[in-house]
Amino acid sequence: MTLPVNFDHNEIVILIGLIASFIIVCWLPKRFSLSFSVLVFLFATTIARLSDHLISGSIVDLYDVMDSGKYEIFDLLTYIYYGPFAYFFIYVYDKFNIKGLRTVLYIIVCTVLATLFEGFHVFMEVFQYKGWHLWYSFSFYLIIQPITLIFYHFLKRLYDKR
Amino acid sequence: MLMELLFWITMSILCVITYFIVHKPLYIVERLFLILFLEFFITSYFAVISVNLEQIYIEKQMVPTIMFLCFELILLPVLFLFFIDLFNSTSLIKRLLIFGLSILVCLGMEWLLLIQDVIVHVNWGLWQSMLGYVTMLVVTIIIHYMFKAILIDEGVVTK
Numbered sequence: 001m002t003l004p005v006n007f008d009h010n011e012i013v014i015l016i017g018l019i020a021s022f023i024i025v026c027w028l029p030k031r032f033s034l035s036f037s038v039l040v041f042l043f044a045t046t047i048a049r050l051s052d053h054l055i056s057g058s059i060v061d062l063y064d065v066m067d068s069g070k071y072e073i074f075d076l077l078t079y080i081y082y083g084p085f086a087y088f089f090i091y092v093y094d095k096f097n098i099k100g101l102r103t104v105l106y107i108i109v110c111t112v113l114a115t116l117f118e119g120f121h122v123f124m125e126v127f128q129y130k131g132w133h134l135w136y137s138f139s140f141y142l143i144i145q146p147i148t149l150i151f152y153h154f155l156k157r158l159y160d161k162r
Numbered sequence: 163m164l165m166e167l168l169f170w171i172t173m174s175i176l177c178v179i180t181y182f183i184v185h186k187p188l189y190i191v192e193r194l195f196l197i198l199f200l201e202f203f204i205t206s207y208f209a210v211i212s213v214n215l216e217q218i219y220i221e222k223q224m225v226p227t228i229m230f231l232c233f234e235l236i237l238l239p240v241l242f243l244f245f246i247d248l249f250n251s252t253s254l255i256k257r258l259l260i261f262g263l264s265i266l267v268c269l270g271m272e273w274l275l276l277i278q279d280v281i282v283h284v285n286w287g288l289w290q291s292m293l294g295y296v297t298m299l300v301v302t303i304i305i306h307y308m309f310k311a312i313l314i315d316e317g318v319v320t321k
Binding site: 002038079 | 214224309
């Protein structure tokens with residue numbers, strides 16, 4: 001993995017965001033076991049990596065992460081950055097026992113927030129679009145968030161059985 | 163090229179079906195962890211080798227790319243998972259045999275991609291790929307043991 005071409009605002013945004021989000025994860029009252037949390041983190045990180053690999057790769061290259069199309073160390077940190085947000089998403093869902101139509105509302109609100117958050121990162125040049133649009137991200141989050149909830153319920157069922 | 167594509171798709175489907183049918187000693191949580199980790203690790207490995215180091219050139223047309231994706235996203239992770247599953251259920255000698263066999267199968271698949279002109283080795287040899295697969299398998303086994311220790315500690319699985 002290569003080091004950043006220039007260590008500037010986009011790298012600083014990722015570092016601050018990553019440290020702050022991990023501090024919040026540690027500060028929040030414990031709700032899930034360590035292995036459960038690891039799986040949620042890994043799920044979000046892998047989904048981010050695979051999406052990037054498929055739509056920002058060789059034949060379909062719709063955006064770059066960080067300064068270049070190469071696999072930088074900060075690309076890796078960007079994927080890890082998705083972990084805490086998946087954790088917060090599951091955490092709030094579980095804590096407030098969101099059910100029924102409120103789940104739809106919750107997904108829409110989180111999708112809007114995630115899209116706005118990505119918009120901020122586009123502004124900070126963490127993502128550099130080359131044919132991608134923020135609206136596509138909205139649709140993407142709208143698909144990924146229910147999948148994350150399905151993954152959570154699947155895991156919860158497995159853990160409750162034990 | 164379409165016949166070759168069909169071959170890789172068929173192999174991927176057969177590999178997944180076989181994995182689901184065969185008895186697996188690992189608990190599903192461990193397998194979930196492993197498949198997520200392997201997908202991340204393998205795609206990162208090939209990105210570093212092909213994009214950063216430019217040691218492996220992957221054809222940039224649609225059909226070869228799909229063939230490579232079958233190898234990278236389905237066959238290799240499922241095979242690794244299959245071998246780690248077997249690795250955990252046998253004696254030391256069998257473990258070493260399984261380890262060696264798994265590396266040979268991975269190399270065989272890469273060799274097939276080479277002769278089908280899906281990938282081109284630029285200043286790269288199969289022995290370097292072998293080292294890569296050995297490293298990936300060893301790292302995955304270590305990471306799996308660490309995760310399993312957490313699961314045992316939490317009482318999710320037993321020793």
